[in-house]
Amino acid sequence: xxxxxxxxxxxxxxxxxxxxxxxxxxxxxxxxxxxxxxxxxxxxxxxxxxxxxxxxxxxxxxxxxxxxxxxxxxxxxxxxxxxxxxxxxxxxxxxxxxxxxxxxxxxxxxxxxxxxxxxxxxxxxxxxxxxxxxxxxxxxxxxxxxxxxxxxxxxxxxxxxxxxxxxxxxxxxxxxxxxxxxxxxxxxxxxxxxxxxxxxxxxxxxxxxxxxxxxxxxxxxxxxxxxxxxxxxxxxxxxxxxxxxxxxxxxxxxxxxxxxxxxxxxxxxxxxxxxxxxxxxxxxxxxxxxxxxxxxxxxxxxxxxxxxxxxxxxxxxxxxxxxxxxxxxxxxxxxxxxxxxxxxxxxxxxxxxxxxxxxxxxxxxxxxxxxxxxxxxxxxxxxxxxxxxxxxxxxxxxxxxxxxxxxxxxxxxxxxxxxxxxxxxxxxxxxxxxxxxxxxxxxxxxxxxxxxxxxxxxxxxxxxxxxxxxxxxxxxxxxxxxxxxxxxxxxxxxxxxxxxxxxxxxxxxxxxxxxxxxxxxxxxxxxxxxxxxxxxxxxxxxxxxxxxxxxxxxxxxxxxxxxxxxxxxxxxxxxxxxxxxxxxxxxxxxxxxxxxxxxxxxxxxxxxxxxxxxxxxxxxxxxxxxxxxxxxxxxxxxxxxxxxxxxxxxxxxxxxxxx
Numbered sequence: 001x002x003x004x005x006x007x008x009x010x011x012x013x014x015x016x017x018x019x020x021x022x023x024x025x026x027x028x029x030x031x032x033x034x035x036x037x038x039x040x041x042x043x044x045x046x047x048x049x050x051x052x053x054x055x056x057x058x059x060x061x062x063x064x065x066x067x068x069x070x071x072x073x074x075x076x077x078x079x080x081x082x083x084x085x086x087x088x089x090x091x092x093x094x095x096x097x098x099x100x101x102x103x104x105x106x107x108x109x110x111x112x113x114x115x116x117x118x119x120x121x122x123x124x125x126x127x128x129x130x131x132x133x134x135x136x137x138x139x140x141x142x143x144x145x146x147x148x149x150x151x152x153x154x155x156x157x158x159x160x161x162x163x164x165x166x167x168x169x170x171x172x173x174x175x176x177x178x179x180x181x182x183x184x185x186x187x188x189x190x191x192x193x194x195x196x197x198x199x200x201x202x203x204x205x206x207x208x209x210x211x212x213x214x215x216x217x218x219x220x221x222x223x224x225x226x227x228x229x230x231x232x233x234x235x236x237x238x239x240x241x242x243x244x245x246x247x248x249x250x251x252x253x254x255x256x257x258x259x260x261x262x263x264x265x266x267x268x269x270x271x272x273x274x275x276x277x278x279x280x281x282x283x284x285x286x287x288x289x290x291x292x293x294x295x296x297x298x299x300x301x302x303x304x305x306x307x308x309x310x311x312x313x314x315x316x317x318x319x320x321x322x323x324x325x326x327x328x329x330x331x332x333x334x335x336x337x338x339x340x341x342x343x344x345x346x347x348x349x350x351x352x353x354x355x356x357x358x359x360x361x362x363x364x365x366x367x368x369x370x371x372x373x374x375x376x377x378x379x380x381x382x383x384x385x386x387x388x389x390x391x392x393x394x395x396x397x398x399x400x401x402x403x404x405x406x407x408x409x410x411x412x413x414x415x416x417x418x419x420x421x422x423x424x425x426x427x428x429x430x431x432x433x434x435x436x437x438x439x440x441x442x443x444x445x446x447x448x449x450x451x452x453x454x455x456x457x458x459x460x461x462x463x464x465x466x467x468x469x470x471x472x473x474x475x476x477x478x479x480x481x482x483x484x485x486x487x488x489x490x491x492x493x494x495x496x497x498x499x500x501x502x503x504x505x506x507x508x509x510x511x512x513x514x515x516x517x518x519x520x521x522x523x524x525x526x527x528x529x530x531x532x533x534x535x536x537x538x539x540x541x542x543x544x545x546x547x548x549x550x551x552x553x554x555x556x557x558x559x560x561x562x563x564x565x566x567x568x569x570x571x572x573x574x575x576x577x578x579x580x581x582x583x584x585x586x587x588x589x590x591x592x593x594x595x596x597x598x599x600x601x602x603x604x605x606x607x608x609x610x611x612x613x614x615x616x617x618x619x620x621x622x623x624x625x626x627x628x629x630x631x632x633x634x635x636x637x638x639x640x641x642x643x644x645x646x647x648x649x650x651x652x653x654x655x656x657x658x659x
Contacts, residue, residue, distance in 0.1 A: 044087065044099045045075075045099060045100050045101065045102055046086075046087065046101055046102070047101075047102050047103075048076075048101045048102065048103050049103070050103055050104065050105055050106070052101075052103075053074075053076060053101065053103040053105075054114065056076060056078075056086060056101065057076070057114075057115075057118050057123060057124050058118065058123050059082075059085075059123070060079075060082075060123050060124070060125075061076075061078055061079060061082040061085060061086055062076050062077065062078070062079070062124055062126055063077045063078065063079040063080075063098075063126045064077050064126035064127050064128075064129070065077070065115065065124075065126065065127075065128050065129070066129050066130075066131055067108070067111070067128065067129070067130050067131070068130075068131055073102050073103060073104050073105075074102075074103050074105060074111075075100040075101070075102060075103075076100060076101045076103060077098050077099070077100045077126075078098075078099050078100065078101065083099060086099075086101065087099060112128075115128050192251040193244065193247040193248045193250075193251045194248055194251045194252055195209070195248050195252060197244070197248060197378065198241060198244055198245055198248050199371065199374035199375040199377065199378040199403070200241075200367040200370075200371025200372070200374050200375050200403070201240070201241060201245065201364055201367070201371065202371075203363075204234070204245060204362050204363070204364045205245070205248075207232070207360065207362045208232070208245055208248070208249050208362065209252075211229070211232060211249055211253075211337055211339075212249055212252045212253045214228045214229070214337065215253040215255055215289050215291075215335070215337065216253055216254075218289075218335070228337070229337070229359035229360055230327060230337065230338060230356065230357060230358075230359060231327065231337065231338035231339065231340065231357055231358040231359060231360075232337070232338075232339055232340075232358065232359070232360040232361075232362055233297075233339075233340050233341075233342065233345065233353070233358040233360070233361045233362065234246065234339065234340065234341040234342075234362050234364050235341075235342060235343070235345040235361055235362065235363050235364065236343060236363060236364030236365055236366075237343055237365070237366055237402060238343050238402065238404070239402035239403060239404030239405060240364045240365065240366060240367070240402050240403055240404075241364060241402075241403045241404075242295075242341035242364050243293070243295055243341060244403075245362075245364065246259075246291070246293040246339045246341065247293075249291060249339065250291045250293075253289075253291070255289050255290050255291060256287045256290040256291070257290065257291050257293065258280065258283065258284055258287075258290060258291065258292045258293065259293045259295070260280065260292075260293070260294055260295070261294070261295045261296055261299070262294055262295065262296045262297045262298065262299030262300040262301065263296065263299040263300075264276070265277060265299075265300045265319050265323075266299065266300060266315065266316060266319065272315075273300065273315060273316070273318065273319030273322070274318050274319050274321070274322035276319075277319060277322040277323050277326055278322065278326065280292065281326045281336075284336045285336060288335035288336050289335030289336070289337075290335070290336060290337075291336075291337050291338075291339060292336065292337070292338045292339070293338075293339045293340070293341070294338070294339075294340040294341075295340075295341050296341065296342060297340040297341065297342050297348070297352075298342045298343075298344045298345075298347055298348060300316060300319050300320055300323065301320055301323070301340075301342075301348045301349055301352045302316070302320075302347055302348065302349065303347055303348065303349045303350070304317050304320065304349055320349060320352070323352070324351055324352065324357065327356075327357045328356070328357070338358070340358065345361070366400060366401075366402055367401075367402070367403065368497060369395050369396060369399075369497065370395070372394075372395040372398055372401060372406060373391055373392060373394075373395040375403050375406045375407075376391050376394050376395060376406055376410070377391060379406060379407045379410040380410060383410060383413075383414055383425050384423070384424045384425060385424060385425045385426075386424045386425065386426040386427065388427075389425075389426065389427055389430075390427065393427070394409075394427075394430055396494070397430075397431070397434055397477075397494070398434060399494065399495055399497055400495070405437065408437060409430065409433045409434055409437060410430075410433075412433035412436055412437060413425050413429040413430045413432070413433040414429075416429045416432050416433055416436075417429045435484070435492070438490075438492070439484035439487060439490045440484040440486070440487070441484065442482050442483070442484055443482075443483040443484065446483045448483075448488070452488075453481065453614060454524075454610070454614060455520060455524055455528060455530070456481045456488050456489040456530065457481050457489075457610040457611075457613040457614045458519045458520060458523050458524060458606075458610045459489060459516040459517075459519055459520055459528075459530055459531070460479050460480075460481055460489040460490070460491055460516065460610075460613060461479070461519065461606050461609040461610040461613055462515040462516045462517075462518060462519025462520070462595075462599060462606065463479070463491045463512060463513070463515045463516050464476050464479050464491060464609060464619075464624055465515065465519075465598070465599060465602050465605065465606045465609060465628070466511055466512045466514075466515030466518075466595055466598055466599070467491075467493065467512040467515070468624055468628055468631055469598060469602065469628070469632065470508040470511060470512060470598075471504075471508065471632070472502075472504055472505040472507075472508035472509070473493075473508045473509060473511070473512040474493035474494060474495040474496070474509070474512070475493060475494050475621070475631070476491065476492075476493055476621050476624060477492040477493060477494050477620070477621060478491075478492045478618060478619065478620045478621065479491045479492070479613060479618070479619050479624075480492075480617060480618045480619075481613050481614075481617050481618075482617050482618065487533070488530060489530075503545070503551045506541060506545055506551070507587075507591060509541070510538050510541055510542065510587075510588070510591045511591040511594050511595050511598075512595075513534045513537055513538050514534065514538060514588070514591055514592045514595045515595045515598075515599065516530070516531050516534055517531040517534060517535070517592070518592060518595040518596045518599055519599055519606065521596070522596060522599055522600065522603075523603075523606075523607075523610075538588055538591075539584070539588070542584045542587050542588055543580070543584055545587070546580055546583045546584055546587070547559075547560045547561070547580050548560065548561045552580075552583045552587075553583075554579060554582075554583055555576070555579060555580065555583060560572050560576075560580075602628070605627045605628050608627050609623075609624065609627055612627075
């Protein structure tokens with residue numbers, strides 16, 4: 001009990017705060033300023049010019065004069081009977097003291113001549129004395145050294161604030177700028193991420209599970225003479241779960257987790273990046289076994305330039321050199337494993353990727369349909385979903401979506417359901433969320449003229465008609481002429497998830513993209529700016545097929561792809577560049593003519609489809625099938641669409657929603 005009372009008393013005692021020291025100094029300086037400005041050895045005072053001083057002396061007002069050396073001001077003390085003549089309003093409460101006038105003079109010789117003359121005339125009967133300027137020594141010291149003292153005190157104040165975390169987040173100050181900014185995440189049961197939270201990515205999880213085994217039971221591997229890998233590089237597109245995988249490794253291994261971004265190493269100060277690398281590895285060795293995770297390592301691990309211009313990359317390269325040295329500097333069995341993530345592995349320095357630094361490259365790719373289903377199950381847990389919701393259907397409707405995109409779909413669907421005051425999230429909400437993410441927000445208030453609406457309908461019907469009659473074109477899901485985002489119309493397809501793509505498949509897709517522009521030219525007699533996005537995709541695809549994939553008749557089996565970002569020369573001659581341009585123009589012209597021919601043959605059905613679009617604004621694959629008949633080629637994607645059509649809302653329902 002006595003010990004507790006002592007603790008309470010200690011808590012009640014005021015703690016010393018450096019801010020009080022600054023307050024005392026400020027008050028003292030203020031007192032000195034206000035008490036030294038115009039007041040000196042005893043009484044009240046006032047400033048006067050040299051001409052006024054001469055008049056006072058000539059009238060006999062001066063009782064004595066004190067001249068300070070080193071060209072300081074002089075003090076003329078006023079006789080008692082003439083105080084009111086000099087001080088018009090009196091001297092306040094200091095009238096009993098000896099008041100004086102402060103005068104700045106030019107030459108001491110001229111002053112002495114004037115005083116001698118006035119003494120001879122009898123105007124001045126007092127004494128002229130000389131004194132050292134010690135009446136206000138502290139004030140003059142403050143005048144001379146005050147700015148320096150102020151800067152020192154201000155600097156101490158700022159450093160104290162920054163060091164205590166009051167000035168900058170994280171407690172960073174100028175003295176620990178070289179310290180690592182890595183966040184050490186201790187494993188907590190509430191916030192721990194495990195492999196159960198990472199859906200899909202079965203291959204990547206199998207790779208990183210071995211890293212967990214290394215950390216949990218290293219003796220199992222070292223007894224056989226094996227060495228624990230030093231590092232693993234997670235490579236994949238954005239949003240595929242690379243950071244989540246790294247956190248899951250730390251959670252499963254139950255070890256500390258140092259997380260840092262590659263950009264945190266780079267700083268405007270020279271040498272700071274290398275210092276932070278050293279500090280990071282020092283902390284990791286002290287906390288081993290542990291995991292170091294460097295996100296977006298390409299920010300610091302970019303390939304070093306052969307000919308760096310004016311040393312512009314010296315700081316980044318010195319940071320990379322230090323990182324390479326540190327990764328070689330600790331033993332394989334030290335218990336420190338480095339995980340790094342990037343979506344640009346092709347630009348990383350080769351020395352960083354060699355065995356002995358990053359021994360493994362784990363590819364984290366976009367999820368397939370089964371993995372998307374597993375990801376949906378994870379993100380649907382916190383949602384109140386409709387009991388009839390088909391997760392398989394949602395997985396099929398989101399080809400090419402990453403894990404982050406699926407999480408966004410689930411959140412957007414919940415927001416849409418809440419906007420319509422629903423008690424659960426239904427399939428229609430998820431479809432609306434997918435459309436919102438792919439095409440943007442519907443803009444039903446955008447005003448279109450009758451001619452514009454007809455042109456857009458003809459354009460979108462051209463895409464739908466061509467894709468329906470080509471074997472390798474993506475199967476149609478729905479077409480709309482309701483503006484979304486920056487697009488005035490859109491067509492939704494369900495692409496097959498292919499691992500390789502043939503030349504015929506690419507040409508069919510190119511012809512389908514050109515169907516909109518071809519329909520405009522054929523049936524309106526003019527072309528519009530609405531096909532710009534289609535032409536951009538077609539041009540990029542044609543150049544890729546000819547310059548990179550060797551799919552040209554005149555340039556077969558040649559690839560001019562250059563991965564060296566510092567190589568500013570094209571890897572082909574000017575004649576080859578002209579030939580590539582000619583082949584691209586020829587390929588696009590052939591597919592454009594093919595699209596026009598097919599639309600001419602199917603002109604009647606295309607017109608019906610366009611009119612249906614004008615009337616209803618949204619049509620589905622079954623509407624196209626009713627006009628053109630069953631699709632000649634049945635693909636796996638078509639089978640998926642047919643399986644899902646039983647659960648699709650009827651066109652009448654969509655008509656009521658979109659008109």
